[in-house]
Amino acid sequence: MTGRAALGPVDVDDETLAEMLSADGIIESNVEDVDYGLTTLTTGERWWVSGTARQDGADVPFRLFVKVVQSALRSPALSGIPPQFHHAIADALPWHIEPNAYRSDLETRVPDGMRIPKAYRVAEIDADSCALWLEAVEHDDKPWVLERYRDAAAMLGRFAGSASVAAIDTELTHPAGPHQARLYFETRLNDQFVSAYEQGGVWDHPAVAAHFGGDLRARLMSLIAAAPALIDEIEALPLLNAHGDAAPQNLLVVPDGFCVIDWCFWFRTALGFDLSQLVYSEIDLDRSDASTFRDIQGASLVGYREGLADEGVEISEAELKRAHTIQLAIAHGISAVPLERLGDEPSAVEASVQARATVLRHVLDDLGL
Numbered sequence: 237m238t239g240r241a242a243l244g245p246v247d248v249d250d251e252t253l254a255e256m257l258s259a260d261g262i263i264e265s266n267v268e269d270v271d272y273g274l275t276t277l278t279t280g281e282r283w284w285v286s287g288t289a290r291q292d293g294a295d296v297p298f299r300l301f302v303k304v305v306q307s308a309l310r311s312p313a314l315s316g317i318p319p320q321f322h323h324a325i326a327d328a329l330p331w332h333i334e335p336n337a338y339r340s341d342l343e344t345r346v347p348d349g350m351r352i353p354k355a356y357r358v359a360e361i362d363a364d365s366c367a368l369w370l371e372a373v374e375h376d377d378k379p380w381v382l383e384r385y386r387d388a389a390a391m392l393g394r395f396a397g398s399a400s401v402a403a404i405d406t407e408l409t410h411p412a413g414p415h416q417a418r419l420y421f422e423t424r425l426n427d428q429f430v431s432a433y434e435q436g437g438v439w440d441h442p443a444v445a446a447h448f449g450g451d452l453r454a455r456l457m458s459l460i461a462a463a464p465a466l467i468d469e470i471e472a473l474p475l476l477n478a479h480g481d482a483a484p485q486n487l488l489v490v491p492d493g494f495c496v497i498d499w500c501f502w503f504r505t506a507l508g509f510d511l512s513q514l515v516y517s518e519i520d521l522d523r524s525d526a527s528t529f530r531d532i533q534g535a536s537l538v539g540y541r542e543g544l545a546d547e548g549v550e551i552s553e554a555e556l557k558r559a560h561t562i563q564l565a566i567a568h569g570i571s572a573v574p575l576e577r578l579g580d581e582p583s584a585v586e587a588s589v590q591a592r593a594t595v596l597r598h599v600l601d602d603l604g605l
Contacts (some may be wrong), residue, residue, distance in 0.1 A: 239267060241268070242434050243283065261290045261478065262288075266286060267285055277313055280304035284372065285300045285301075286299040300370065301353070305331050308331065308363060321423070328420070329500070331432060334368065334502075342404060346403065350395055354371040356370065374490070380484055380518075383535075384489065388484070388514060390509045390546070399547070402477055414501050414506055415603050421467060421570070425537075429575065430570070433456070433460070438573060448572075448589075451586045455597075459603070466562045467549065469562060474549075475506065480500070480502055482510035511563070512564045515532050515533045516564065519591055522588050526591035541553065565600075572596040
């Protein structure tokens with residue numbers, strides 16, 4: 237097991253690794269940490285495992301992506317969250333969903349233009365964690381243009397409307413299902429954001445005062461008041477398939493379409509759910525300017541509707557826009573003030589606050605609030 241000691245209990249012997257790779261043997265291997273700047277509560281370590289295998293008498297290079305999925309209760313990031321919320325967060329983030337995806341036959345059911353990474357090994361470490369040995373996906377990482385957003389949305393629409401995907405046992409997917417928005421609102425949003433807004437100190441922050449002043453603060457509170465009725469509305473929508481975290485960083489561009497990774501929120505839920513992350517996540521991560529929001533949103537709505545139609549699901553533009561807007565409002569509108577960054581220097585957070593306020597105005601305009 238040369239060079240793989242860093243994997244600890246996740247590692248396998250050379251014979252098992254060779255079997256995973258359909259190789260005759262392992263000549264050499266090594267491990268390096270994956271450079272990943274985002275915190276995910278249900279993900280532990282991530283590694284690249286690479287080396288050389290012997291296959292049909294030839295030396296062949298290989299590279300795999302290995303990660304640990306785990307109970308959120310094991311995440312160091314929970315230290316920044318009051319302990320009374322820890323078990324509710326863990327319940328909302330069942331760590332076994334992604335292993336379920338790779339153990340299922342999902343890969344054979346996804347629509348044209350979509351695939352999932354090949355899983356070489358899915359192995360329990362203990363009662364609260366699992367190791368995934370996955371294909372290292374070669375992909376195009378150039379910045380996205382509008383055509384790519386439209387293509388990605390069309391792929392997500394085909395996935396949403398796929399009867400083959402819908403036939404998978406729902407016990408494998410996220411248990412919140414169509415109640416995901418309600419669960420999120422009644423736990424994290426109420427406990428963290430609504431309470432912070434009501435206490436009032438957040439509004440004194442210089443960047444927040446500058447960009448959430450005037451009518452926007454009152455409009456945000458109107459959204460919070462309207463949220464229960466809006467959630468009732470989206471829970472009455474048709475249930476479709478959703479990846480659950482369809483940010484561009486999880487939709488790897490490959491020659492035949494997209495290889496979709498990170499399946500920890502896979503479920504059946506309301507029409508248009510995946511569009512929220514698709515259109516907003518790059519702005520939320522400060523990777524894209526808020527001025528791009530309307531163009532990205534427009535291209536994505538068109539693509540998603542086309543994808544649904546490819547699967548025989550006909551939805552009007554107005555119905556889709558309404559469903560998307562409500563879900564975007566719940567997922568990102570109520571949490572528009574970046575509480576986690578207000579301890580930074582005001583100048584460091586200014587651009588982020590302004591971008592979030594800009595998108596929030598668009599969302600509230602679309603809801604008529």
